[in-house]
Amino acid sequence: MNKVKARFAPSPTGFLHAGNARTAIVTWLFARHHSGRFLLRIDDTDRERSKTEFEEDIESSLMWLGLAWDEKARQRDRDGRYREVIEKLKADGRLYACYETPEELSLKRKTQLSRGLPPIYDRGALKLSGDQKKKYESEGRRPHWRFKLEHRPIEWNDIVRGAISFNGTDLSDPVLIREDGTPLYHLCSVIDDVDYDITHVVRGEDHVSNTAMHIQMFEAMGRTPPAFAHLPLISDIEGGKLSKRLGSLSVRELRDNEKLEPMAIVSLLARLGSADAIEPFTRMQSLIDSFDMSKFSKGAPKFDMEELLRLNARIIHETPFEDVNVRMAKMGIPDLDENFWLSVRPNLSRLDDIREWWRVANGPVDPVVDDADFAAAAAKVMPPAPWSENTWKEWTDAVKTATGRKGKDLFMPLRKALTGMDHGPELAVLLPLIGPEKALRRLNRRAAA
Numbered sequence: 001m002n003k004v005k006a007r008f009a010p011s012p013t014g015f016l017h018a019g020n021a022r023t024a025i026v027t028w029l030f031a032r033h034h035s036g037r038f039l040l041r042i043d044d045t046d047r048e049r050s051k052t053e054f055e056e057d058i059e060s061s062l063m064w065l066g067l068a069w070d071e072k073a074r075q076r077d078r079d080g081r082y083r084e085v086i087e088k089l090k091a092d093g094r095l096y097a098c099y100e101t102p103e104e105l106s107l108k109r110k111t112q113l114s115r116g117l118p119p120i121y122d123r124g125a126l127k128l129s130g131d132q133k134k135k136y137e138s139e140g141r142r143p144h145w146r147f148k149l150e151h152r153p154i155e156w157n158d159i160v161r162g163a164i165s166f167n168g169t170d171l172s173d174p175v176l177i178r179e180d181g182t183p184l185y186h187l188c189s190v191i192d193d194v195d196y197d198i199t200h201v202v203r204g205e206d207h208v209s210n211t212a213m214h215i216q217m218f219e220a221m222g223r224t225p226p227a228f229a230h231l232p233l234i235s236d237i238e239g240g241k242l243s244k245r246l247g248s249l250s251v252r253e254l255r256d257n258e259k260l261e262p263m264a265i266v267s268l269l270a271r272l273g274s275a276d277a278i279e280p281f282t283r284m285q286s287l288i289d290s291f292d293m294s295k296f297s298k299g300a301p302k303f304d305m306e307e308l309l310r311l312n313a314r315i316i317h318e319t320p321f322e323d324v325n326v327r328m329a330k331m332g333i334p335d336l337d338e339n340f341w342l343s344v345r346p347n348l349s350r351l352d353d354i355r356e357w358w359r360v361a362n363g364p365v366d367p368v369v370d371d372a373d374f375a376a377a378a379a380k381v382m383p384p385a386p387w388s389e390n391t392w393k394e395w396t397d398a399v400k401t402a403t404g405r406k407g408k409d410l411f412m413p414l415r416k417a418l419t420g421m422d423h424g425p426e427l428a429v430l431l432p433l434i435g436p437e438k439a440l441r442r443l444n445r446r447a448a449a
């Protein structure tokens, strides 16, 4: 394949959610796999619902996920160009003026449905005489404009869904221009795909019937349509619509509240719905190299939060010190050393959990000592430095021999004295990080040790 150029075209009407992030990830990987270009296109034809805040969120979420774009376009900047194409399509007779009100259209649809007919626009506007149009205009009606589809078969070979065919007669002529003269998504999208030389359109399967119309629009503009890949929409674990129930599942939520690693999200979403196994990737390049769009299938894949958390943990377990030390400093842990990271890393599910380990190892800890005699007996048999991961076992064996205690009666008072809590990080790992000096102070119940 030569000169691949793909685009991700979100509408900035909300925060970037997992479903759209998945489209972005798959599109980006496809472009990068083919050494192609990736365009970020902001679809803001809906001026009222589009917000700069959301556009910024989309950009920062994409950057955080590691999906840099080569080029950016915004539909609101392209009005002049849209006007030109509109004039051409009008001159060619492919756009026609319609005067129905929303109420009239809805009545038409209801009537068709009640007769068991599909609710396809009846092209009533094409039958209007010049006088009728003038009459409407004098009543203050302003036209909206529809694209006149040709009534012939429309076929394409979808990269994900295989051969797809529609018939022009089964589709309503799409409205491309509103009554206020502003162009709608279908028109802007196709003009942009033409002007930015898009070779591959990757998007959700909710756009399949739009694609049928778009193909005729590309042709009306004198262009061969790009290739299309329609991904099945992701559902939640119960099979419901992801966007509905997990509507709040935005990338920012996963980043700021769930504290997840970007590569965990990318690893999951890159392969959800593909025959390639979902694995934890720590480097984007391995995903780029192995990416294969033909492995995606039509069935709706399920998004499982538990799976995402498992991937996150596995990614953390493989993350080298040099990838976290700067982040640790930003999290307020500037002195973290490699030994600490390597000891604690296998126990973390989220990077943020390290705070607790760090605090317990370095203090302040408020030791809880209910039985001072037991604490003193334990202190007496404390193994000498240097401490390792075997020290906890050696020490508790010695305490058991010295005091006759075992099980919870043995472990819990030690844990409470050493950490100030009755639950928490693995003591075998933690003990060498606390060290003999602090351990002794805590057993002697000296606060903030």
Ligand code: GLU
Pocket: 008, 009, 010, 011, 043, 189, 202, 203, 207
């Ligand atoms: N803004 C549209 C959407 O978010 C873009 C669809 C497309 O990729 O053409 O659904």
